[in-house]
Amino acid sequence: MAVTFGRGAELTAGRLVAALATLVSFGAVAPAQAGVDRPPQFIVMAFDNCTELERWQELTDFAAELNRNGDRLHFTFFVSGSNFIADGSRNIYEGPHHRRGYSRISFGGSPEQIRKRVEYANALYLDGHEIASHAVGHFNGAAWSVRDWEKEFSAFSAVLKNVGPNNGLAESKFAFSTTDVIGFRAPYLATGAGLYGALKAHGFRYDTSGVSVANAWPEKVDGVWRFNLAMLKIQGSGKGTLSMDYNFFVAQSRAVYDPRRYEAVREQTLQTYLRYFKTNYAGNRAPLHIGHHFMNYGAAPITRRSSRSRARSAACRKCAA
């Protein structure tokens, strides 16, 4: 059964995760028979990028619906700094090794759109959700040095601090400070020694850009937790994927939406996530990591995307890496 929200966007996988979270809350910290107490089964779901205001509204509604009977479920939003810079203010940003005023994804549109985006982020934050960093210009920084990443992180902090003055919005500011942003996911999951050399120095406590087997407990490396996406086998196909929506889309459909296969790929996706849950739940209880986007890859609404969405989708092709 598809669960439809807002303007027809289907967040079926998110619904599945939410339902699983409800179920596991009854089984957390059960009495021990050996070793230590059984740990809770954590399920962490995050959304990357944040351009379209309609998607902010859908996700806001989605979170509110899931919590209508109590404040239980919270998400992490990895936001792109470029979405908080109005098109007319784009020259305040210069990404490492790129020209001033250029981003790999869209800037934020009009000042009014920025204002609304800030309001959405603030409302979610105040409802207990987390705002984390997806850098600013959505560049592939795999080869960047520590200094390059420090420049990008400083630019992200400046975007947050100065969102009002940068965009001519006297009343706009974030409800959280830059020190409240403690998590990172690299665009394209493109990591390198430079990134890991810069994360801790810039105050990050965790990174979600890596990949692990599905039952891996997180490791802390050089003072930063590595919360890695999981390598999964797609049920019904045997193909490999990461626990990320775009990677399913590539593995199942070669990143081309085919309405004839919609039901089949949705069923595969749900079965894959359910198996991921069951295996870890009855196994070593390693946390589940679900990485999705402000996008419905492979779902029906993909045919109604804006031109900006299509541009961003093209920019995200390498997310499968």
Added chain:
Amino acid sequence: MTYAKLADFMDQQNAETLAAYRKGDFARAATPALNVAEVLR
């Protein structure tokens, strides 16, 4: 839950506990008899 909360939880565990988690050295739960239709209901 958020990743920030997971980081808080992880920081509260000592090395021995984390080692036990990695090995699954605790009373295992039974595999839940769930299917997609039930979970989404």
